[in-house]
Amino acid sequence: MLDLAVEESDEDALEEVTQQAGALDEKINQLSLALMLDGRDDARNAIVSINAGAGGTEAQDWAEMLFRMYSRWIERKGYQSELIDFQPGEEAGIKSVTFTAKGENAFGYLKSETGVHRLVRISPFNASGKRHTSFASVFVYPELDSEITVEVDEKDIRVDVFRASGAGGQHVNKTSSAVRLTHMPSGIVVQCQQEKSQHRNKDLAMKVLKARLYQLEQDKQEEKMQEMHDSKEDIAWGSQIRSYVLHPYQMVKDHRIKLDVGNVNAILDGDIDQFIEGVLLAKK
Secondary structure, rough: OOHHHHOOOOOHHHHHHHHHHHHHHHHHHHHHHHHHHHOOOOOOOEEEEEEEEEOOOOHHOOOOOOOOHHHEEEEEOOOEEEEEEEEEOOOOEEEEEEEEEOOOHHHHHHHHEEEEEEEOOOOOOOOOOOOEEEEEEEEEEEEEOOOOOOOHHHHHHEEEOOOOOOOHHHHHOOOOOEEEEEEEEOOOOEEOOOOOOOOHHHHHHHHHHHHHHHHHHHHHHHHHHHHHHHOOOOOOOOOEEEEEEEOOEEEEEEOOOOOOOOOOOHHOOOOOOHHHHHHHHHHH
């Protein structure tokens, strides 16, 4: 179609080709990103926490600016947001805020925002008009299922029956009514021999097995959350992932991918996809 448009000097056809090529380019970019979002939790909703660093009102005002930036990004994406916790600052801004971003691949996109964000500007809270540097931390983690469903596949369980030992009467000791369940994937072994019925013992043992598997899954989730928490860096100089400079020039720089963007106002209004996508593609 491009060859024909050039050959016949057809401006309308050339414009249509340009539009189609642009749409195809965008489609390829979106597919590339979709292939990047293959982590175990990428498809989940995200929970975002923003905390002001040291510096009192300055840092708290910066934390509020970041909260607005992410809120606008969530709107742009068509995601839903829900406030979980909000701690206002003493004079202005916020000390900390926690909220959810609900939508397809919300965690996959936002996970790259975890880190320290640095702001350089002329302080609006200082009459002398000095330049001031503020820090705030952003921490993103997946919204895990609040209810753990324990599904036990019969193929994963070895069932052994044996004669009960100890007290229990003549009947208990003469029949193979005791049951031992071994859950192969986890190695958990449960046995029950209190009832006369083998069927009843098996039911009771299964209840105990499910309870233990539930606890095991809960422990895994808590361990995972602790690992994420431990990976947080100090809110300080040198550990920032991105710097937002409003003075003496205007520039947002992502230190991980060496990307500089001059339109700071657009970034603070939620236009952060170029950073998110850049980090995702760079990691791959």
